[in-house]
Amino acid sequence: MNRNRATDHSPALNPCYGDKLWGSWGSDARLRTSTLLLLGVLLLGAQGCTTFSGGAGYGQKENSDVINRIVRGQNVIFISAHPDDEVYVSSLLGFAADYSSGTILCATAGQSGGCFLAEASPLTLGEVRTRELAKAAARIGVSSVVYGCKNGISMAHPNGTAILESGEQAVARWIAAGEDKETAEQAVARWRGECPEFAAQLRKKINSLRPCIVITFDPEYGMTGHNEHRALSLVVQELFNAKEKKNRVSDDVSLFYVIHPDRAKPEDLRISSAELTERGGRDYVQNALEAFAVHESQLGPTGSPGNNQALADYRHLAETLILRPVQ
Numbered sequence: 515m516n517r518n519r520a521t522d523h524s525p526a527l528n529p530c531y532g533d534k535l536w537g538s539w540g541s542d543a544r545l546r547t548s549t550l551l552l553l554g555v556l557l558l559g560a561q562g563c564t565t566f567s568g569g570a571g572y573g574q575k576e577n578s579d580v581i582n583r584i585v586r587g588q589n590v591i592f593i594s595a596h597p598d599d600e601v602y603v604s605s606l607l608g609f610a611a612d613y614s615s616g617t618i619l620c621a622t623a624g625q626s627g628g629c630f631l632a633e634a635s636p637l638t639l640g641e642v643r644t645r646e647l648a649k650a651a652a653r654i655g656v657s658s659v660v661y662g663c664k665n666g667i668s669m670a671h672p673n674g675t676a677i678l679e680s681g682e683q684a685v686a687r688w689i690a691a692g693e694d695k696e697t698a699e700q701a702v703a704r705w706r707g708e709c710p711e712f713a714a715q716l717r718k719k720i721n722s723l724r725p726c727i728v729i730t731f732d733p734e735y736g737m738t739g740h741n742e743h744r745a746l747s748l749v750v751q752e753l754f755n756a757k758e759k760k761n762r763v764s765d766d767v768s769l770f771y772v773i774h775p776d777r778a779k780p781e782d783l784r785i786s787s788a789e790l791t792e793r794g795g796r797d798y799v800q801n802a803l804e805a806f807a808v809h810e811s812q813l814g815p816t817g818s819p820g821n822n823q824a825l826a827d828y829r830h831l832a833e834t835l836i837l838r839p840v841q
């Protein structure tokens with residue numbers, strides 16, 4: 515796999531996958547044992563996930579403004595760190611697919627994730643997860659691009675092959691490699707070495723799709739506390755704040771952070787999937803969950819208890835998307 519070359523996948527290609535175990539700790543969705551939960555809380559200071567019960571927001575007019583912009587043809591871009599991160603915004607991406615277009619720009623192939631695939635694969639985990647992302651994107655109706663940044667600093671197999679690895683084994687591996695100690699800033703520096711052209715590639719891709727709505731993680735918490743979610747936000751911030759115009763994304767691009775319900779502020783926007791469905795005529799929550807389910811390497815086989823539990827845990831995030839306008 516050429517780690518320094520972005521790979522485009524047409525929506526028609528194939529499936530996607532779910533979020534890395536690590537990234538799930540903060541939102542509690544992928545924990546399989548109480549031991550894992552305890553480890554996650556201790557390592558990341560993560561909060562338990564509570565069901566969002568609504569909030570003031572700017573009001574219906576402002577919440578609907580994002581929807582109206584999409585109806586008028588503005589594209590939606592989600593910049594993610596790992597295949598399966600798109601679950602946080604896939605209901606809105608599905609709506610965008612019906613009115614304009616949606617694109618998932620994923621920094622890494624999720625090479626360091628755990629793997630619940632029981633069958634030995636000749637593919638690397640990064641290749642498996644890239645395929646899962648493409649399949650999920652196809653379900654949503656959008657396209658996906660995976661860039662050459664690397665996920666984490668350890669792999670379950672020396673050659674990166676997708677071998678079965680339990681959550682406990684993955685956690686032990688991350689700790690042994692010191693992944694839990696890497697800061698967001700250190701991840702940004704590591705990515706600069708692994709994929710020096712990443713930021714420029716992102717900027718060019720965004721500008722080619724403008725005017726558009728760009729959504730990424732917030733730099734403080736990144737939905738789950740994952741350092742690479744936060745690192746990605748720092749990279750995107752640089753693209754929007756660069757002094758020289760040639761290094762900056764176009765001024766007609768709007769930036770939003772996707773916010774975890776536990777971290778939402780009254781002024782954040784609440785995008786209701788019920789409104790999306792009312793206007794678009796499709797069940798965007800169901801579509802989002804079906805797309806999430808294809809990340810079998812992270813969730814277990816479709817229809818398995820683990821996969822079903824993950825869908826149940828993430829449903830409330832698909833039902834109400836919380837966005838923070840940045841610029």
Ligand SMILES: [Zn+2]
Pocket residue numbers: 533534537595596599740743
């Ligand atoms: Zn993630």
